[in-house]
Amino acid sequence: MVWQELAPLPPVAVPADNAPTPAKVALGQRLFNDPRLSRSGQIACASCHERDLGFADGRRVSFGHDRQPGRRNAPSVAMAGYAHHLFWDGRAATLEEQALLPIADPKEMAFSAGEAASRLRDDADYRRQFAAVFGDDRIEPRQLAQAIAAFERSLAPARNRFDRFLGGRSAALDDQQLRGLHLFRTRAGCMNCHNGPALTDNGFHNLGLHFHGRARQDLGRYEITGQPADSGRFRTPSLRGVADTAPYMHNGVLPRLDAVLQFYNVGGGKPRAPAHLPADAAPFPQPDPLLQPLGLERDELAAIEAFLRTL
Secondary structure, X not given: OOOOOOOOOOOOOOOOOOOOOHHHHHXXXXXXXXXXXXXXXXXXXXXXXXXXXXXXXXXXXXXXXXXXXXXXXXXXOOOHHHOOOEOOOOOEOOHHHHHHHHXXXXXXXXXXXXXXXXXXXXXXXXXXXXXXXXXXXOOOHHHHHHHHHHHHXXXXXXXXXXXXXXXXXXXXXXXXXXXXXXXXXXXXOHHHOOOOOOOOOOOEEEOOXXXXXXXXXXXXXHHHHOOHHHOOEEEOOXXXXXXXXXXXXXXXXXXXXXXXXXXXXXXXXXXXXXXXXXXXXXOOOOOOOOOOOOXXXXXXXXXXXXXXXXX
């Protein structure tokens, strides 16, 4: 991916065939919060993406249908409108595509988009709302996806202290936060992956948290592409709002921001490849060359954390 300088967030780009309107966003918000999109009628999109928790859920991994635990942490959807790939493994290319996949996942909502749409057709109020937005009351899966995606694009955060600083208000950050920003840009190497207005390179990296060959194995992007180079790689999340979305990493293994910074300070996870792999084993993930011990002192880590909390 192309490196970008830090900058205020631009408006969210929208596809030509799904322009937002207030009515469409309101419909999407209703669908996002409606547990009738799940087979049990008990799980909504908002069950794992709660507004009060930065549109994440505060759990290491989420649970879904019949209280089944997933294997991945629920990422915040507040910045989903700026992502080039959705899900930790990047399996969805658009928000419209992403919106329907949890409905059909047997461990999440365990339904199907078609069944969910059929259930909503029995609701006269929903039929009126869909007709007002889409011009008819058929309620099709494609309309569900478009409305939910329109709502998710509306979640882009408002200008914050960091945006005011980027806009020229130098006093918006205090001395410790400024020092943290300087370290973020330089010795800490954070901007190798967290750059640009959205503070993400929209790429995939192996941090050594794949548990290859063990019960908790998760090889991320490789499971989608089948490319050996993708083994153990996961999508770089945006750092916008990061202080509100603990725990961290694709598996929620790091409970706090200071733990994340310590993890990077020691050079990330460095599991060793076994001497002999079975012939049918997935490729052992290769260490990301960007992960190197940083040697930062405690006060420097505290400064970076102070800066991250302004985002």
